[in-house]
Amino acid sequence: MYRYILLIMMCYSFSNVFSSDLNRFTGEKTEIGEHLYYLKTNEWNDVNSILDQLKSFQPSNKKTLNFGTTNKVVWIYFDLENMSSNEEILLQIRMPLIDSVKLYKITPEKNVDWKKISYEHQFKNREVNHQFHHFQLELGAKQKSRYLMAVKSQENIILPMRIGTKTQVEGSLKTFDNFFFLFVGVMIALFLYNLFVYISIKDTNYLMYLVYLLVLLISQTNRHGFTTFYFWPEIDWFPNFIISQLAPLIVLGIIPFAYRFLQIDVKLSIWNIGSLVLVIFCIIAIVLGWFGVYELSRSIALLGTLFGAFWLFGKALYLVFKKKRQAYFFLTGWLFFLFSGIYFLLYVNGVFTFTIFAEQAPLLGAMFEGVLLSFALGDRINTINKEKELSRKQAIEAHKKYHEVLAAQNQKLEEEVELRTAELNIANKELRRQALSSQMNPHFIFNVLNSIQNYILKKETTQADKYLSKFASLMRFVLNSSVEKEVFLTDELKAIDGYLALEKLRFGDVLNYEIKNKSEIETGKVLVPSMLILPFLENAVWHGIMHKKGAGTIIVLLEKRKDVLYCSIQDNGIGYDPTKKKKNHKSTGMRITRERLELHCQLYKKPYFFDIKNINENNPDLTGTIVEFFLPYKILDV
Numbered sequence: 001m002y003r004y005i006l007l008i009m010m011c012y013s014f015s016n017v018f019s020s021d022l023n024r025f026t027g028e029k030t031e032i033g034e035h036l037y038y039l040k041t042n043e044w045n046d047v048n049s050i051l052d053q054l055k056s057f058q059p060s061n062k063k064t065l066n067f068g069t070t071n072k073v074v075w076i077y078f079d080l081e082n083m084s085s086n087e088e089i090l091l092q093i094r095m096p097l098i099d100s101v102k103l104y105k106i107t108p109e110k111n112v113d114w115k116k117i118s119y120e121h122q123f124k125n126r127e128v129n130h131q132f133h134h135f136q137l138e139l140g141a142k143q144k145s146r147y148l149m150a151v152k153s154q155e156n157i158i159l160p161m162r163i164g165t166k167t168q169v170e171g172s173l174k175t176f177d178n179f180f181f182l183f184v185g186v187m188i189a190l191f192l193y194n195l196f197v198y199i200s201i202k203d204t205n206y207l208m209y210l211v212y213l214l215v216l217l218i219s220q221t222n223r224h225g226f227t228t229f230y231f232w233p234e235i236d237w238f239p240n241f242i243i244s245q246l247a248p249l250i251v252l253g254i255i256p257f258a259y260r261f262l263q264i265d266v267k268l269s270i271w272n273i274g275s276l277v278l279v280i281f282c283i284i285a286i287v288l289g290w291f292g293v294y295e296l297s298r299s300i301a302l303l304g305t306l307f308g309a310f311w312l313f314g315k316a317l318y319l320v321f322k323k324k325r326q327a328y329f330f331l332t333g334w335l336f337f338l339f340s341g342i343y344f345l346l347y348v349n350g351v352f353t354f355t356i357f358a359e360q361a362p363l364l365g366a367m368f369e370g371v372l373l374s375f376a377l378g379d380r381i382n383t384i385n386k387e388k389e390l391s392r393k394q395a396i397e398a399h400k401k402y403h404e405v406l407a408a409q410n411q412k413l414e415e416e417v418e419l420r421t422a423e424l425n426i427a428n429k430e431l432r433r434q435a436l437s438s439q440m441n442p443h444f445i446f447n448v449l450n451s452i453q454n455y456i457l458k459k460e461t462t463q464a465d466k467y468l469s470k471f472a473s474l475m476r477f478v479l480n481s482s483v484e485k486e487v488f489l490t491d492e493l494k495a496i497d498g499y500l501a502l503e504k505l506r507f508g509d510v511l512n513y514e515i516k517n518k519s520e521i522e523t524g525k526v527l528v529p530s531m532l533i534l535p536f537l538e539n540a541v542w543h544g545i546m547h548k549k550g551a552g553t554i555i556v557l558l559e560k561r562k563d564v565l566y567c568s569i570q571d572n573g574i575g576y577d578p579t580k581k582k583k584n585h586k587s588t589g590m591r592i593t594r595e596r597l598e599l600h601c602q603l604y605k606k607p608y609f610f611d612i613k614n615i616n617e618n619n620p621d622l623t624g625t626i627v628e629f630f631l632p633y634k635i636l637d638v
Contacts, residue, residue, distance in 0.1 A: 022144070027084035029164035029172070031353070033063040035079075036161070040072040047104055050075055050148065063353055067157040069298055074151045077106075080137065080163070081144045089137045090169045091147075092162045094176075094359065096131035096225025097155040103135045104148040128166075130173055131225030137163070155298075160359070179360045180224055183367050187217045190374050197381075205377060208257035215253045216366055223362070245289050247301040248282030251308045255279070258312060261373075261380070262319055262327055274311045278304055309338055325383065329376030333369040340365025451505050467505050474498040478531070487530040489523040489633065496533055496556060503541050511545055512553045519560040521635075528565070528633045529600040535593045536569045536627050544573025544625055558631075564606050565631040572624040575614045597629060604632035 023032040037057035039050070057077060067074055082089060093101065128134040139145050151157055164172070191213050198206035255275055281304030288297035312334055319327035343352070344361040352358050452471065455464035477495040480487075493515065500513040517523070537554065545552035552573055559566045594610055601608040607630060615624040 023078055023080045023163070024083050025080060025089055025163055027086060027165070029162055029168050031063055032078055032080075032161050032163060033060060033065055033159075036060040036065065036076050037078070038065065038067075039075045040067075040070070041075060042072060044073055044150065044152070045075075047148065050150075051106070063160075064347065065157075065159040065161075067159075069154075069156050071154075074157055076149045076151070076159070077146060078149075079144065079146050080139060082139045082141055085141045086165050087138075087140050088166050089139055089163055090128070090166055091135040091137055092164065092169050092172075093133040094160045094162065095133075095158050097153070097223070098133060098151060098157065099153040099155070100151070101133050102150040104150075105138065106146040106148055128169065128173075132173065132176075134169065175356055176359070179356065179363060180220075180226065183220065183363045184217070186367050187213060187370060190370050191217070194374060194377070197377075201381065203381065205257070205260045205380070208253070208260055209373065209377060212250070212253040212257050213370060215249050216370065219247070219250055220363055220366055245286055247298075247305050248285040251278055251304055252282050254308070254312065258315065258330070261376070262316065262324065262330060274307075274315075278308050278311065281307065309334075309341075313338065326376055326380050329372055329379065333372035333376070336372070337365040337369040340368075451502075467502060470498045470501055474502065480530075484530055486527040489519075489521075489526040489528050492528055492530070492533060493517065493523060495531075496537060499534060499537060500554065507545070510551055511541070512551060513555070514553070515556045517558045519558045519565055521560060525636055526633050527636050528631055529596065532593060532597055532600075532631065533567065533569070535590065539590060540569055540571040540573065540625065540627075544571040544575075546573075548573045548623075561630075565633055566628070567631045568626055568628045570615070570624060570626040572615070572622070575616065575623050576612060576625040597631075601630065601632050604634060606630065606632040 023030065023035045037054075037059055039053060039057045041050075054077065057075070065076070080089075091103070126134065127136050137145075137147070151159065162169075162172075191210060194206050194210055194213070197203075198210060255278060259275075281300055285297045285301035285304060288300065313331070316327050316331040316334055320331055340361040343358065346352055347358040347361070357364070449471075452464050452468050455461075455467065474495055477487075477491060477498075497515060500511075500515075504511045504513065533556070537556070540554050545554065552571060555568075555570045557566075557568045557570070597610060598608050609628070609630040611628045613626060615622045615626055
């Protein structure tokens with residue numbers, strides 16, 4: 001009696017084990033993604049503790065499990081019934097970049113038998129010598145079993161899982177490898193062809209395109225696990241490191257190529273800002289990868305790649321509207337690359353079922369883009385050659401016409417140059433003569449000497465010596481100014497002060513003066529045209545103050561206004577009336593000074609301004625004249 005009860009309990013327990021959805025293998029390749037259950041844990045737990053949590057597992061309901069980038073351990077269990085007569089059944093995980101996978105076979109008695117595949121395993125020691133993960137399920141004909149799998153990886157955990165016989169699996173691997181080697185062959189052919197073209201014509205566009213092809217080839221080789229399989233099968237950290245580097249390197253490679261190929265104007269600030277953001281994303285991702293922060297590095301690289309993809313799409317679309325021929329090629333290739341990437345993402349997220357085209361969509365997109373860009377470069381070179389030939393013909397024609405015109409004009413130009421040079425020399429000498437004759441009134445010289453003589457006769461030798469020294473300094477300045485075109489502002493101000501002091505010697509208290517320098521510049525480092533202020537002072541004394549009854553005052557003001565000196569000379573004399581001039585009097589001194597002022601403003605490239613008016617225009621109770629003008633200057637570095 002007890003034996004029957006025990007047998008019934010074991011059967012009930014065994015039926016509970018397979019209460020989940022069964023994956024049935026009938027002899028054909030079968031995807032098992034929709035009949036899986038999963039659970040995430042923070043670390044590698046004991047298998048028995050995981051078996052106690054089977055009720056906490058969630059159903060996948062997707063053809064392909066996609067957990068993204070996670071630092072957790074993903075536990076998956078599934079039930080399988082072998083309804084075929086074939087006992088060699090393999091579980092295939094078609095994703096090479098997974099750090100470690102453990103498979104546990106659970107018997108009805110909950111005994112555990114397990115296998116492990118990780119990067120530490122050399123490929124020759126695996127059950128199938130391939131970068132994909134394969135497990136021998138060891139399930140006899142008409143038998144059922146439960147399997148528990150644990151996956152841990154720093155890379156995106158995407159698990160397209162299939163079961164099939166060894167022959168079926170090996171056939172699918174050959175198809176996979178053939179697609180990849182087709183891609184490699186096309187990329188190598190493109191690389192060699194464009195390398196030969198670059199060596200021939202030395203076009204920088206081809207060099208940038210070669211770099212882009214090389215990075216693209218390496219990235220796809222690593223994504224498909226061939227770098228690990230052929231070159232570094234025992235270096236478990238290398239795939240994670242290289243993935244963190246290649247994605248940003250691809251973006252960094254495409255940016256200068258796009259700028260050169262699309263002939264983007266650097267003045268388009270919005271594109272420059274986008275380029276800068278992309279470069280910053282890529283550099284951060286690369287640096288984080290070097291320091292082993294792979295998860296954050298991949299996240300930033302993914303964000304930068306997505307931004308770069310749509311940024312390049314927008315840029316090419318904008319240039320298509322601008323009717324740039326090369327943008328059509330670039331946009332077509334880039335669109336195909338984007339659509340292939342989107343199609344692949346939809347596949348790994350279970351929207352589309354497995355096909356070799358879905359699995360190899362990024363490969364096909366990259367290959368098509370590479371071929372199309374190569375054709376575009378060839379078309380661009382042909383266009384450039386045609387433009388060069390047209391430009392060469394135009395240049396030859398223009399060169400001929402230039403020489404004809406040059407030969408006809410050379411003689412005439414030489415004659416005109418000689419004539420103008422002679423005229424300028426004559427005009428220069430005449431202006432210097434006129435300027436020198438107008439710089440100092442001879443009556444002033446006579447009167448000053450007469451005043452100094454009076455001091456000597458009165459035996460006031462101190463005063464005589466003082467004014468004789470001022471007179472000598474003034475005369476020296478006048479003579480030097482007739483040779484030098486420019487003087488320091490300090491010397492000009494000393495000459496002004498000396499002249500007014502000598503005039504005051506003659507007039508006594510009848511003449512007062514004040515010099516206000518509000519320019520706030522170092523007068524010892526500033527050069528101004530010589531003898532431009534003094535003629536206006538003479539005019540103020542002789543035609544303003546001398547005819548006034550009572551004391552007169554002259555005020556000289558200097559102010560800095562932007563890049564010129566504002567100068568005003570104000571007196572309270574009898575005023576200025578241009579309608580009342582002495583008979584036969586020609587104001588040559590004033591005219592020459594104004595001509596010199598205008599000439600120097602042109603030479604200094606400063607604005608010209610001159611004005612003379614009566615003070616009583618605004619206030620009838622006042623008399624006098626004010627002369628205003630811009631005094632050009634330049635600062636001398638000493």
